[in-house]
Amino acid sequence: MSYLAKPKFHHPALPENTLGYTRRDYEGAISTLCAGCGHDSITAAIVEACFELSIAPHRVAKISGIGCSSKTPTYFLGNSHGFNSVHGRMPSVLTGASLANRDLIYLGVSGDGDSASIGLGQFAHALRRGVNMVYIVENNGVYGLTKGQFSATADDGSKSKQGVVNIDKPIDLTALALQLGASYVARSFSGDKAQLVSLIKGAIEHEGAALVDVISPCVAFNNHVGSTKSYDYVREHNIAVNRLDVIVGRTPITVDYEPGKLELVQQHDGSWLRLRKLNAEYSVHDRRAAIDFLLEHEAKSEIVTGLLYVASDKDELHADLNTTDTPLNALSQKELCPGMARLEEINASLG
């Protein structure tokens, strides 16, 4: 946490993206989180991902709940739309916004308390409905904002800063998301920026419900020996199944690759994902195997990271509901409110 604003000066050789922006143009206000918070690293990764994808900031809506994690949208994309909602309610606010204006890119930002405790129901339904969004959980295993109580993702056996051992079973949000039908599921770590940036980029490019569960150490309450969400513990137990490069653009890929090492996956919006496999057996197309893999490694206290699953078929809320292609704010009064006669027609058709 700094009191001074970051100086406006930037490196004169800082690269610009196709919109003519530098990475610095995607920053927000200075973070007020604790120095060293993993959430700040996720903020930086979001900034980097949006910069690299040349996203126009006014095309993004950032929506969050309550928690340190949910405060972070203030610290990135200072020129985007934002809504800081109530505890655990980010998914429904986001769903509503998405239904009203399908043209924006939705970044849902939440915490493990916000999503796995109070907001678990909202989490589940937004994913199973296939809302087109990037759902980022900044997962530190505690309620950071309220001073470090265990959250529902804390592992059993993990020790609190005061030495209390957690005895409840943890919720694995990625396993849950796989089961609920999310069409892009990934897990990453605040301490691995390169992996995190590419997984967020892939999620932004993905059309449908994309979950990125980011283990994000809380330096104030959950970064001690005995914690299973500390920088050291996660680094030691991290099993990355693949590394992802996002290839934007619709041109067919001509890169040579060694079979079994590199895999090219085309998403249904046409963008390409290039995966460098670290585990030759792991497949990102098999939902059931992915759940098994997660459970198997969890039993060994290993934390699986990387792109865990990406659906080959499109499953997206607007398509399911057959909504109009035009955002509601671009429709005229006449189209939005077609009048009594049409209402009666509809009512009659229901009869």
Added chain:
Amino acid sequence: MKLTDISAPDYFHKVVDCQWACPAHTPVPEYIRLIAQGRYTDAYMINWRSNVFPGILGRTCDRPCEPACRRGRVEEAPVAICRLKRVAADFKDDIRDRLPRPTAHTNGKRVALVGAGPASLTVARDLAPLGYDCTVFDGNPKAGGMIRSQIPKFRLPDSVIDEECGYILDLGVTFHSGKRIDSLKALLSEGYDAVFIGSGAPRARDLDIPGRKEAAGSVHIGLDWLASVSFGHVTSTGRRVVVIGGGNTAMDCGRSARRLGGEEVSVVVREGFDEMPAASWEKEALLNEGITISAGLAPKAFINEGGRLTGLLVEPVTTVTENGRSTFVPTGEPPRQIDCDEVVIAIGQQNAFPWIERDIGIDFDKWDMPVVAETTFASTHPKVFFGGDAARGPKNIISAVAHGHDAALSIHRLLSGEDIGERLLPHVQIESEKLGIHEWAYDSEVTLDHRFPVPSRDNKTALKDIRTEVELGYDPALALAEADRCLNCDVETVFSGPSCIECDSCVDICPMDCITFTENGEEQELRLRLRVPALNPLQDLYVADGLKTGRVMVKDEDLCLHCGLCAERCPTGAWSMQKYFIDMTHAGDTCPTRSR
């Protein structure tokens, strides 16, 4: 690449770009902070110790520090380091009680100093307080060397020279004014324990082209002419004056002529405008006074009519530079005449030592320059030392001062029976700047202000009298604003790998993308692999290990703002902000550090 040894005093000294570039290594950021605090006297004394002539240099220094200043890499213009020095001199209190007192007892050793320019005066300043009996000789009536005789009064008033030379002469130094030394052999025979030669580079180059002899009465040698102007022997010029030459002396000649009756003054140079050796600010000041610069013209002949100079014939040329040497090739356009009443020649300056016998053990090289050792400034005669323009050819005041410090150190070691080649490392005082979680002992906030121009008199007043100083200097409010632009490059980012948890906070917060955690590699390749490639080879990479992942921390020092945000963000104190006060060793300083 090799890990950085931050205990080597040069490592962080180089990061303080201005101090590193200053020949006398003045602790610039320290005095700028003191100015910001209104502690002008303290700021003056820091300067006085390092560069001896703060009031003089604050008006005239060649300022090698400014092109080096980090601020100039971050935005358009460097900090006005030089003119801030003047602020310290202008607003200080009486400093006499802070100066060393003349020693009551001499140590019995006698040192003769030839010339009373900045080089000799620095030697005297360093040696007199240690008890040396110093005697300075100069052919001129007053002390100061070319500061007194050549630099025009509208840039540097006599009162400032009197004051700062006075501080030195009052240390118990004997000054024989109006006394030229005609024989070094004779001087040595007077039994001095050491002789310092700070006689400058007093000979100007003439221009031997047709018509020179006939025009003799109206053609002047710039160096001598300026001295005559300074000492009041020349008080007027013709209406139309041409100055030949493109260096700082030519600029001073042009501006002087403009004040002595020259209504149409033009400067003729062979080089192109941008290649002229004069400092950009000198050119600017000249143009501002309505003087023209005619670039790319080579003088061919003086035109005399009826026994009177009427013009200068010039031929258009272009500059061709090969292997660093410039030649001037005619463009083919016809020569033309510039009408004028007087011409001043300012095309270069040389050394001349007619008064040094060649058989007394002092070796001269093929350019007839004395052979002088690199750091000790010793000649081939065990008792004779050189410094300033006499040692290395015409340069500037601050170099003369730096030579003076080094030579004084040599003389002191010699006369103390020590090896003159052994020099002490600079004294480094390290101080943590941390006061609280968000509180630093220095003003870490970075202002976005651009450089503030120095207020000057308008031309109408400035051109009326050649003794009227043009620049007014900053007032305290402007000085504070300008001082605020300094980035405190002496407050160093110091890293401790074992404390780091690799959370990336410092990487993310750094406004200049200085910090990268990565695998080590060869420097060339590593430079390209950083968050923003480090393409300025003059600036070091700070490489440190001790990280759990086995990576290294690499910091590109090039554009660091010293804002301290990395240290403020670091949860473990792996980064700390530490002030490095680096003080060069002068004669008589004892410091416990290892020798170089």
